[in-house]
Amino acid sequence: MPECPLPFAEFGFIVMAHGGGGRLMHDLLSRVIFPGFRNGHLEHGHDGAVFDAPQGRIAFTTDSYVVRPLFFPGGDIGKLAVCGTVNDLAMCGARPLALSAGFILEEGFAVESLRSVLASMQESAQQAGVSIVTGDTKVVDRGKGDGIFINTAGVGEVRSRALIGPAAVAPGDAILLSGDLGRHGIAVLSAREGIAFETALESDCALLLDPVMALLDAGVEVHCLRDLTRGGLASALVEIAQAGGHRLEIEEDSIGVCAEVRGASEMLGLDPLYLANEGRFVAFVPEAQAPRACQVLRSFAVSAGASMIGRVKAGKPLVTMRTGYGTSRLVEMFSGEQLPRIC
Amino acid sequence: MPECPLPFAEFGFIVMAHGGGGRLMHDLLSRVIFPGFRNGHLEHGHDGAVFDAPQGRIAFTTDSYVVRPLFFPGGDIGKLAVCGTVNDLAMCGARPLALSAGFILEEGFAVESLRSVLASMQESAQQAGVSIVTGDTKVVDRGKGDGIFINTAGVGEVRSRALIGPAAVAPGDAILLSGDLGRHGIAVLSAREGIAFETALESDCALLLDPVMALLDAGVEVHCLRDLTRGGLASALVEIAQAGGHRLEIEEDSIGVCAEVRGASEMLGLDPLYLANEGRFVAFVPEAQAPRACQVLRSFAVSAGASMIGRVKAGKPLVTMRTGYGTSRLVEMFSGEQLPRIC
Numbered sequence: 086m087p088e089c090p091l092p093f094a095e096f097g098f099i100v101m102a103h104g105g106g107g108r109l110m111h112d113l114l115s116r117v118i119f120p121g122f123r124n125g126h127l128e129h130g131h132d133g134a135v136f137d138a139p140q141g142r143i144a145f146t147t148d149s150y151v152v153r154p155l156f157f158p159g160g161d162i163g164k165l166a167v168c169g170t171v172n173d174l175a176m177c178g179a180r181p182l183a184l185s186a187g188f189i190l191e192e193g194f195a196v197e198s199l200r201s202v203l204a205s206m207q208e209s210a211q212q213a214g215v216s217i218v219t220g221d222t223k224v225v226d227r228g229k230g231d232g233i234f235i236n237t238a239g240v241g242e243v244r245s246r247a248l249i250g251p252a253a254v255a256p257g258d259a260i261l262l263s264g265d266l267g268r269h270g271i272a273v274l275s276a277r278e279g280i281a282f283e284t285a286l287e288s289d290c291a292l293l294l295d296p297v298m299a300l301l302d303a304g305v306e307v308h309c310l311r312d313l314t315r316g317g318l319a320s321a322l323v324e325i326a327q328a329g330g331h332r333l334e335i336e337e338d339s340i341g342v343c344a345e346v347r348g349a350s351e352m353l354g355l356d357p358l359y360l361a362n363e364g365r366f367v368a369f370v371p372e373a374q375a376p377r378a379c380q381v382l383r384s385f386a387v388s389a390g391a392s393m394i395g396r397v398k399a400g401k402p403l404v405t406m407r408t409g410y411g412t413s414r415l416v417e418m419f420s421g422e423q424l425p426r427i428c
Numbered sequence: 429m430p431e432c433p434l435p436f437a438e439f440g441f442i443v444m445a446h447g448g449g450g451r452l453m454h455d456l457l458s459r460v461i462f463p464g465f466r467n468g469h470l471e472h473g474h475d476g477a478v479f480d481a482p483q484g485r486i487a488f489t490t491d492s493y494v495v496r497p498l499f500f501p502g503g504d505i506g507k508l509a510v511c512g513t514v515n516d517l518a519m520c521g522a523r524p525l526a527l528s529a530g531f532i533l534e535e536g537f538a539v540e541s542l543r544s545v546l547a548s549m550q551e552s553a554q555q556a557g558v559s560i561v562t563g564d565t566k567v568v569d570r571g572k573g574d575g576i577f578i579n580t581a582g583v584g585e586v587r588s589r590a591l592i593g594p595a596a597v598a599p600g601d602a603i604l605l606s607g608d609l610g611r612h613g614i615a616v617l618s619a620r621e622g623i624a625f626e627t628a629l630e631s632d633c634a635l636l637l638d639p640v641m642a643l644l645d646a647g648v649e650v651h652c653l654r655d656l657t658r659g660g661l662a663s664a665l666v667e668i669a670q671a672g673g674h675r676l677e678i679e680e681d682s683i684g685v686c687a688e689v690r691g692a693s694e695m696l697g698l699d700p701l702y703l704a705n706e707g708r709f710v711a712f713v714p715e716a717q718a719p720r721a722c723q724v725l726r727s728f729a730v731s732a733g734a735s736m737i738g739r740v741k742a743g744k745p746l747v748t749m750r751t752g753y754g755t756s757r758l759v760e761m762f763s764g765e766q767l768p769r770i771c
Contacts, residue, residue, distance in 0.1 A: 422448020
């Protein structure tokens with residue numbers, strides 16, 4: 086592509102014309118976005134990427150990211166966008182084959198911020214062993230967006246023979262949780278509201294691919310996987326109970342919450358069961374395989390805190406929690422939201 | 429899912445909590461979005477969709493849609509979002525296997541408008557023989573979005589044996605154009621600016637899958653396909669010339685522009701070569717096969733106006749156009765934009 090007569094450097098900020106399909110858009114792509122994601126596919130300059138299909142089954146997923154602020158302790162919207170979609174593939178028992186990235190930029194967004202986000206996306210994609218092979222960039226007028234929104238979609242190769250999902254959950258399954266709760270929610274809230282905690286709490290935003298693949302490789306019979314994002318552990322379990330049609334019983338004392346999250350939650354009146362996480366998941370496996378599964382999970386830093394937190398029982402599709410006082414409480418989905426724009 | 433204690437009907441408009449991961453979000457999904465896209469995948473309630481991989485190669489593409497206004501003569505953002513992504517797959521020589529949909533809704537967006545958009549998406553997806561199998565819904569605060577933004581990604585099964593793309597373009601190829609130019613750009617502009625034309629010009633927004641598959645089924649040796657969206661015919665040809673490394677020569681008199689588009693373009697000082705289209709494409713085929721290819725294309729309403737508009741020559745990667753006066757003009761990519769937020 087010939088040099089643009091208006092050097093890109095003259096635009097420190099996104100202008101409407103960067104989304105217009107002309108030279109400025111190509112300049113943004115060729116100078117900022119493609120170099121950020123260096124791989125052969127994007128440079129073909131075609132409408133989509135073409136690659137060999139795997140044998141067997143493929144998984145396909147998407148998420149849009151609107152987190153505010155864009156940069157928070159432990160991550161940013163770019164890391165979140167790649168980890169989130171890779172994690173959704175992992176929850177289908179799939180290894181990622183290819184990712185897409187769709188950007189909606191607001192007029193006036195700083196190109197340096199865009200570069201930072203792209204670098205985070207590329208770093209996480211490399212860690213997951215996947216490339217961002219196709220994408221799209223749109224620009225909206227100032228006041229019609231919020232800096233940057235990112236959509237990622239992912240295609241993965243399913244590695245498990247059996248179906249993984251709520252329909253495979255059965256009475257007698259153990260419910261495993263990969264680590265403590267609420268770090269993402271509190272980290273984003275603290276960045277947004279300027280609440281200072283005594284220690285620098287970071288989001289748990291991370292890839293969950295390795296522990297999931299290790300579970301499958303170890304021959305653990307995984308019935309269901311679910312990463313805990315918006316709505317937290319409570320909403321994930323209620324969804325699985327309702328979709329699978331079984332009662333889930335969890336033990337409050339077995340659910341880890343670090344001191345910083347517990348302190349902030351108490352101060353703000355939040356329940357950690359509903360706090361967002363971006364690097365935690367639940368796994369449903371036959372109870373006899375739970376010790377082995379926990380052992381596998383604990384060999385990875387991201388799931389070093391794995392433990393069994395409950396069981397699947399026959400009965401109405403509800404979630405109950407036995408508290409530290411020996412009482413039992415019904416865990417419901419909350420009606421609205423705890424923290425808006427958390428991912 | 430149990431009934432929501434706050435009946436959904438009480439919310440005629442999107443509220444922040446519809447994106448919060450709780451009951452209101454599930455209510456929006458189960459009452460509005462899933463019924464709009466009825467298919468087995470979404471109701472599994474899992475993080476992604478799983479389906480059998482095709483044999484051979486798969487194509488993967490994405491686009492975000494931010495068109496303004498959301499509803500315009502001949503289509504809306506939903507039709508655009510499905511047709512655009514199916515068309516991008518078609519341009520890779522692929523038939524769609526599955527689509528995803530990511531929504532970014534602005535607080536206050538009317539649920540009835542959302543239903544209309546979903547109905548358009550479903551209608552176009554059914555026409556293309558594909559389902560929307562996975563998705564995501566986020567809500568942003570009022571003034572941080574613009575009603576609705578949609579991202580669609582698509583996975584397709586590549587039906588052509590040979591690579592289709594700019595790298596396959598060769599001197600001696602004919603350049604075919606599937607129809608007249610500029611209807612989408614002028615239709616959206618007229619809806620946006622309230623410009624009334626004598627006749628009701630509609631966007632050309634349409635699926636291009638059938639004519640492309642017919643070209644491949646007819647054994648036409650298709651070297652490159654490109655749908656003409658932002659930036660119009662001119663930008664598409666300049667991109668292909670640069671990516672393929674050849675000179676493209678087109679004939680102005682062979683390029684169709686209807687009277688309404690010509691009139692509006694003259695009135696507004698716009699060049700139809702740069703106007704956006706959402707139902708037109710160029711195909712590069714060996715010149716000897718051009719008559720047969722045009723015959724195939726003309727058998728479909730969407731490409732009834734297909735004709736040969738030029739040739740690929742050896743030489744510098746430029747696009748030149750022979751005008752009706754016998755002179756030759758260099759066709760360049762415009763630097764900025766003609767019309768913002770056209771798709």
